[in-house]
Amino acid sequence: MALKENKIKYCDFVTTIGVGTFARVILVHYRTKNEYYALKMMSIEEIVRLKQTEHVKNERKILAHIKHPFIVNFYWSDRDIRDLYLLLEYVPGGELFSYLRKSIRFNTDIAKFYTCEIILALEYLHSFSIAYRDIKPENLLLDSSGHLKLTDFGFAKYIHDRTYSTVGTPEYLAPEIILSNGHSTAVDWYSLGILIYEFLVGQPPFIDDNPFHIYQKILQENAKFPAKYVDPVAKHLIKKLIIHDRTKRLGNMKNGANDVKNHRWFKNVNWEYVYDRRLQPPIIPSVLHSGDTQNFEQFDDCDVWYMSPISSIEDFVLFADF
Numbered sequence: 001m002a003l004k005e006n007k008i009k010y011c012d013f014v015t016t017i018g019v020g021t022f023a024r025v026i027l028v029h030y031r032t033k034n035e036y037y038a039l040k041m042m043s044i045e046e047i048v049r050l051k052q053t054e055h056v057k058n059e060r061k062i063l064a065h066i067k068h069p070f071i072v073n074f075y076w077s078d079r080d081i082r083d084l085y086l087l088l089e090y091v092p093g094g095e096l097f098s099y100l101r102k103s104i105r106f107n108t109d110i111a112k113f114y115t116c117e118i119i120l121a122l123e124y125l126h127s128f129s130i131a132y133r134d135i136k137p138e139n140l141l142l143d144s145s146g147h148l149k150l151t152d153f154g155f156a157k158y159i160h161d162r163t164y165s166t167v168g169t170p171e172y173l174a175p176e177i178i179l180s181n182g183h184s185t186a187v188d189w190y191s192l193g194i195l196i197y198e199f200l201v202g203q204p205p206f207i208d209d210n211p212f213h214i215y216q217k218i219l220q221e222n223a224k225f226p227a228k229y230v231d232p233v234a235k236h237l238i239k240k241l242i243i244h245d246r247t248k249r250l251g252n253m254k255n256g257a258n259d260v261k262n263h264r265w266f267k268n269v270n271w272e273y274v275y276d277r278r279l280q281p282p283i284i285p286s287v288l289h290s291g292d293t294q295n296f297e298q299f300d301d302c303d304v305w306y307m308s309p310i311s312s313i314e315d316f317v318l319f320a321d322f
């Protein structure tokens with residue numbers, strides 16, 4: 001415990017770079033290394049109250065297990081009487097979401113570049129039976145060279161058979177999650193189909209202010225494909241990814257991710273080049289120095305100094321191995 005607390009001692013808090021449902025993410029400067037990192041902080045009291053204990057434990061366990069060019073790097077976890085901490089690589093280019101909203105939609109080449117990098121990240125995760133379960137543009141960050149880094153493993157889980165919890169973001173939920181039919185890594189291929197659609201069209205196919213109506217649309221309606229933005233090959237790929245029948249869903253059949261990679265939409269893609277980060281990124285973020293936060297929303301300074309409540313002993317011991 002004393003040893004673990006020492007880790008935080010060397011971090012100077014610089015500014016808040018993200019506030020999610022369960023976490024605050026702070027840019028920290030690590031004095032001994034003179035480097036910047038992203039510190040994800042979660043209030044123990046809040047995590048327990050919002051029934052996220054297992055999710056956070058999964059997140060830590062999975063982050064500690066994986067290493068991939070398109071997934072955010074994890075360094076260590078820690079806790080004190082108020083918070084849980086995850087020290088992550090700082091990815092300074094900001095969320096792909098911001099770039100997508102700014103440009104309204106991506107052309108085929110841009111959409112394809114990001115899709116290729118996500119496919120390799122998903123293929124890697126699925127090889128360990130890890131379902132990511134929260135594919136959306138907000139969880140895709142750009143590094144300083146413009147390559148993708150998947151972040152937020154809060155809903156990721158090792159799934160060896162099927163699992164029944166309802167997690168994810170409404171617009172991206174696979175039908176089997178909505179129906180509580182038990183789900184597996186196949187849900188990520190469904191969400192990838194929705195993501196490609198959002199890249200090309202500028203919004204997901206099933207939208208509504210009320211999540212319940214989104215679920216109804218996902219279950220009952222067919223996606224409409226504006227021909228102006230979605231060419232027939234992309235349409236074919238998306239339809240194969242968002243197919244309700246999991247046994248026919250691309251990525252979830254016996255050839256796994258290879259069926260997706262071999263789809264006509266990726267005809268000229270050299271997958272080794274993709275893995276080696278040798279494709280030219282279509283957007284190069286403006287990053288002036290390693291601790292530059294210009295690509296993130298500005299948060300109130302008091303967020304940095306916000307103190308979570310002291311957790312109860314019962315809650316604290318739930319995270320004994322964190």
Ligand SMILES: Nc1ncnc2c1ncn2[C@@H]1O[C@H](COP(=O)(O)OP(=O)(O)OP(=O)(O)O)[C@@H](O)[C@H]1O
Pocket residue numbers: 017018019020021022023024025038040072088089090091092095138139141151152153154
């Ligand atoms: N490693 C990182 N580098 C830079 N920014 C990051 C990093 N990790 C997270 N962020 C920023 O912080 C935001 C919130 O982080 P994260 O998504 O992990 O929190 P969360 O509470 O689990 O979110 P959600 O509400 O989506 O569940 C991200 O959307 C991103 O903008």
